[in-house]
Amino acid sequence: MREKSETTSRVLGVVLSGATTKQAIAQLTEHGEKIVNEGMLVGIQLWGSERLAIARVEKLRIESDIFKPGDAWSELRRESLDALTMLESVSSPYVTAVLNIIGLAGEPGLPPLPRPPKPGDKVVELPRDPSLLFGIDENRPGVIWYGDIYGYQGLPVPLDVENITMHVGVFGETGSGKSYGVGYLLELLSQIPLGNGKTAALPMIVIDANGDYLDYHHVFVTRGSLGALHKVIRFVTPRSRLRSTPFTREIKISLDFFTPREAAEIIMMYKTGGLDINEMQVSALDRVISELTEEGYTITELLTNEINLVYERLEELSRGRDAPIHHQTARAIRSALDKFYREVYKQHGILSTEPTFTGELIDDITRNPSMLIVDFSADGAPGVPLQVKQLIVAYIARLLYEKFTRYKVDGDERYLLLIIEEAQNYAPNLRNYPIGMSIARDYLALIATQGRKFGISLLLVSQRPAFVDPVVLSMTNTWIIHRVAPDDVHYIARAVGGLPEDLEKRLTSLPRGVAVIAGQMNMIGHPVLVRVGKRKVSHRMGMTRVVETLRRLYSGRNGD
Known part of the structure; x- marks a missing residue:
């Protein structure tokens, strides 16, 4: 009896007639009306069997046999409020859902359906079993599990770390949860499962425009560990007052790597x-x-x-x-x-015959996987103009290219992720974003087009993808898209290679902390809405305490 009750509670609706292998219309049950949202993934139990299709809810619509435009009750509704109340009492509205069918569950890539669902097939909640849904063992080495599929707590999206070499783009306007989501991804990449209970970290260099990732440096300083990372080192410019704090170094560069x-x-x-x-x-x-x-x-x-x-x-x-x-x-x-x-x-004291950001440093952090944070915040780089920051990024990109080319020639396979916040400031699309300077752009384009075969991956973070250089952007093959400005929607859809229409329409209204994941790392094989997971390291940057501050200012005054 209990088993029957649990199965019934999972039923969200039934498929109506007219379904195709790509789309179906379902009428929701009372349970479905309470929990189904647009953009949510659901299952369809196919053909009265155990086979399951995965579909995304494109649109919800409330239907009524009495309240239809131009029906026999139109004039009565117009003339009498009492009649309207009477019609409401006898009306039985119901909800239909347009379902875009993604594919068959249980196999990698979710292959297409061989034939449409039949009328009466049940629409159900997805089971929380990754192997049953995606054909992927949850303990598979090299797979990190990101957030929760929208509408399902405890059902994450599998991301293939092997495909991070084809570069990642994370985009979203201010307040969309973009930087929080990048931090969450970095936490996952600091604990990549290797099998047999072992984990490893991917070496990382973070170009931190506003101090969004300094929480990781703080945690490492106070606790002495962060995932499987050996070290977390913060680099500040020589005029920063923070240059003598623990695990912090001055950044000084040399131009001797350049011709x-x-x-x-x-x-x-x-x-x-x-x-x-x-x-x-x-x-x-x-x-x-x-x-x-x-x-x-x-x-x-x-x-x-x-x-x-x-x-x-x-x-x-x-x-x-x-x-x-x-x-x-x-x-x-x-x-x-x-x-x-x-x-x-x-x-600014950046150029030096005794550089601190050297090839030996790259040797060390790729041999003993570590995170380097180049702090371009007001505290880390006080008074440093964008031209100097661009020069530093150009130097780092050139140094990485030089080192990883040498590793490849020597048969020494190594990998590193270069994360660039405010990417439009270092690889600008000068047609759309005329900032007047582009010192680093060509060197980042070199990594974008050539870095993959040497082991360098880019993770570009920006509020406005239309402002990022199109050559660099075109090399990005995994996308995590938070809420974006209307002007960026078409640009993103074209760069991604096309998004389902229903997801594309939602990009300007995604809730904070919700994103679309598409591209090579996404092992589902189709774009999917996901709620970003909770970080282990709290995100203090951007937090406000307006009421608390006002309370403190007014405390002790007469009349309290």
């Missing part, structure tokens, strides 16, 4: 913001730097302690009527060098 041509481009881009670079100026500066490096100087030495050598050589090459560098070109180069030297080296 003279690349260094020349960076210096001129720093002056112009990456727009309208003069090729003659770049070539001339390239010549100056190349000549001096052939004499034994490093690029970083030439841009710091030995800057006068660069000025002198530039003057020599621009002196006289037949000089190889025109004097006006030399003047423009001198102006760019002055700005770069004054701001990057003298004012």
Whole structure:
């Protein structure tokens, strides 16, 4: 008797006539009317058997045989309020649901139905058994289980860690729960199941624009552990007052990984913001730097302690009527060098012949999986302009590409995830987001297009995906999409390769903490709505205490 009661309580509705292999209309039961929501996944027990199809509720509609437009009761409803009350008392409204059928449960990828559901097939709640639903063992190595499928507590989405190498995009407007969700994902990636009860962490570098991920550094400092990560190290700029706190280092970079041509481009881009670079100026500066490096100087030495050598050589090459560098070109180069030297080296102390963010550091964190947080918040990088931050990101991207290319050549297989918050500031789509500078864009595009085969994965986080460089964005193959602005919906749908219409329409109104997951990591094989899971590390950034603060301000005053 109990078994029958449990089975009956799971029935949400019955399929009506006219179903196809792609869509069905169901009438909901009283139980179904209470719990079914648009966007929710449900099951269809097929053909009176144990076979189960998975479908998504596209639309709910309340039906009534009495309250229909143009029916026999139209004039009566118009003329008499008493008649309207009488009609309401005899009316029996019911709810129908349009179900978009995803596929057959129990097999990876959810294959299509061979024939439509028949009238009377039961619509049911999904069982909380991943192997029964998706054909995936919940203890399978390399699978992380993300959040809860919308409408079901305790039924997460399986994500395949192997496919993180094809890059991930997380998008959502302010207040959508985007950064919280990224933190939750990082927690999962710090405890990847390997089988036999063992876990491992994926090495990570986080470009943290606003301090959203510093909670993980705080927890590591206070507890001494975070998942399977060996270390969590925070990098701040040399002028930060926090540079002496535990597990915190100053970030200092070198340009010695770059060619003279690349260094020349960076210096001129720093002056112009990456727009309208003069090729003659770049070539001339390239010549100056190349000549001096052939004499034994490093690029970083030439841009710091030995800057006068660069000025002198530039003057020599621009002196006289037949000089190889025109004097006006030399003047423009001198102006760019002055700005770069004054701001990057003298004012912010970023450039150094003794860098702290080095190839040896990358060796260490990929051998002993760790998390590095580059703190670009107001506390971590006080007064540092976007151009300098872009330079740091360009350096990190170039360093990673250099190191992982070498690992590949040496047959040393390693992996790393580079997370970039506010990605539009480092790989901007200048057509839609004219911020006036793009120093890091080309180096991130290099990782986006080539990094996968070397083991570097990108995780791009942005409020406005339309503002992210289309080349970088086109390489993203897993998407976690929170609530977005209306202007971004079409852009996202096109970049993803198409979303079901009902999900696309919901993107502008998703509740906080709810997202659509689509793409290669999603082992269900179809876009699905998911509620982000609860983080183990609380998310303090963005929390407000308005009432508490006002109460404290007013406490003790007369009249309390």
